[in-house]
Amino acid sequence: MEKIWLIIQREYLTRVRKKSFIVVSLLAPLLLAGATLGIAKLNMPSSADEVAVYDGSGLNVLARLAGTDELRFVPAVGASPAAATAAFKKAKPKQAALLVFPAGFSLDTNDGVQLLADGNVSLNRQSNIRKAVNKAVSELKLTRSGLNRQTIDNLRADVELSAVDLSQLGGRKNNVAATTGTAYLLSIMVYMFIFIYGVQVMRGVAEEKSNRIMEVMMSSVKPFQLMMGKILGIAAVVLTQFAIWMMLSYTITTVVAPLLMSTPKADVKTSVAAATTSSDASVAASAPDAPMSKAPQPGGPVNLWSMFEGLPIGSIIGGFLFFFLGGYLLYSSMFAAIGAAVDDQTDAQQFMFPVTIPLILSYIVSINVIINGDPNGPLAFWLSMIPFTSPIAMVMRLPFGVPLWQLLLSGVLLVVGFIFTTWLAGRIYRVGVLMYGKKVNYRELSRWMFYKG
Amino acid sequence: MNNILQAIDVHKAYAAHVALNGVSLDIPERSIFGLLGPNGAGKTSLIRIITQITGADAGEIRFRGEKLNPSHIAHIGYLPEERGLYKKMRVGEQLLYLARLKGLSKADATDRIKKWIDRLDLRPWVSKNVEDLSKGMQQKVQFIATVLHEPALIILDEPFSGFDPINANLIKDEILELRERGATIIFSTHRMESVEELCDNIALINRSHKVLDGPVGKIKDTFKTNTYEVEGKGRLMVIHPDFEVLEHKERENGHFYDRIRLHHNTTPNDLLRYLIGNVEIHAFREQIPSINDIFIRRVQETMPETLETANTLL
Incomplete structure (x- = not known):
């Protein structure tokens, strides 16, 4: 165990200390916030x-x-x-x-x-x-x-519809824009991060292999330790990046944005204006006659975060972290196996394709479900149960509210799923890392799974 | 003498071929052991079993009498044939990392890294990335990584390939020093002449079988053919019941070179006495077979069908 810990530390520190990590961690939220503010500015009623x-x-x-x-x-x-x-x-x-x-x-x-x-x-x-x-x-x-x-x-x-989500205690009001936007953002983030960091795991393994340090490492640690150390180390990098981004975006949107967004004009109305009341009871009481999307705050600072009130924030953040990590573990172990199996990164392409298909598929379907469909319909339900698609499909459903039993079932299935893929990947990895100069195909890979020793 | 490592009837097969077929070895403590044989003979497979990178299909490895287990990893240092380090990591950090993976504490590792860094003149390079070092420097770093945890058993696969002559000598001296301090070293190589003079014991492996093993001196004695090389001046016409001329070369100005084999019960002095009476002698020495010659003879005797492949690989 101590060895895994050392490996995690190395993988984490070498990445976090890189200039590119620091730049991306600091710049991405600034760019994102800049873009969001820019769009909001442009969306504001012009002259x-x-x-x-x-x-x-x-x-x-x-x-x-x-x-x-x-x-x-x-x-x-x-x-x-x-x-x-x-x-x-x-x-x-x-x-x-x-x-x-x-x-x-x-x-x-x-x-x-x-x-x-x-x-x-x-x-x-x-x-x-x-x-x-x-x-x-x-x-x-x-x-x-x-x-x-x-x-x-x-x-x-002149009827205004006010959607109220009865599954939430006290009948919270739904902000459709915020819910849909959050769902969209969450699935895009899970998709991107699994992809980006999964590929980083693959590169890392391929690098160790082509650097020829693998054999030295193998004489000190077990292949599985090295693989898991790398996967977990990179997971820690992602979480660090998330934490930095969350803090920065919170700071930017709560401190900087109001300064930029508040204008002297009284008729300012942004799409993100939201209910001024925060307690559920008062929202419920005023629900029938106060359309949520029409709560202008003339001249006052705009609190971008207030639109998320009414969303199940706790389960969104918890669920996001859980399903992202589960999905990342599931996919990155497969990416690690690919990195171990090939000599050359260009050969990796053919193996990456089938691995990324469920990822891309669940992403596309999720986006469609958000736009047209029913986030609690059968398609969304089944996709959010299958471990290969659930990381994206489930976080997409989170903002709409998901029954607890479904969350638990999907979570358990995901854990079972990643234990299985990690085990399988470990078997391929163990053989692959010391195999040089051999063109690998699927038949070869499946044989490795059953090698003994 | 105690054996630090024993291999008992080790078998290992891969999908397509047999790598080790009943190989048994005894490697004495505090010795330099040569594991010799052509490429593909099974040396690396055996080493990977000893370093616990893979397991044997059958047979047993004993480390100081105990069945090989993960606790022995800390006592073994391995320099693979394919050298490699993390390119983007600093020399000092890299050594610390590799040492700690072998179970050294941070304080101990730091201490020893300092000593080795000074010993091999790497001080200016400690905080440089490995990729900024010359190839020779990188190899020094790799050697340090192999011995930093003061392993009782050091396994060097093709130790001198890739080292420039200066570094090769440096490493040779370090290896002898390590043996003085109690370590056992296994050399694995297909270039037998490169380690011949260093090894106390050797084992010859061909086509997954061990063909010969034992102390180098004893093996050489066994394979001596009672053949002597003579150089001199004059006309040497040897038709003698006690000797046989294997090779005769005439050189300019009446010089000659002969290889003469003594028949049973004839001593070199008998030959010398005969020569002194007939020619002027410039040189007289016993022809000692090289390990390479012995290997080829041994393979010829035991598995003649594999000789051709062995020859081309050597």
């Missing part, structure tokens, strides 16, 4: 949220056009479409588009409405404008048919 409206129909549609946070309708300057266009061109950076109701526009034909813009107007914005116009026009039609304003307002159905 070009105005749509100029030229109304030549005489129906006064403009008065009926209801703006939103991202969209404001202002009267166009100019007495003709041409003049309005010219004025719009001058005002362009401020105005996103020009909506033209031509002189011939009538409530009977609904024809001829144009949206002029320099370049393309995003689909999202087009659809918002179309909705506003349709709403305005139908109101006008309703008015024409004799209904008064009061009646129209009473007739209007």
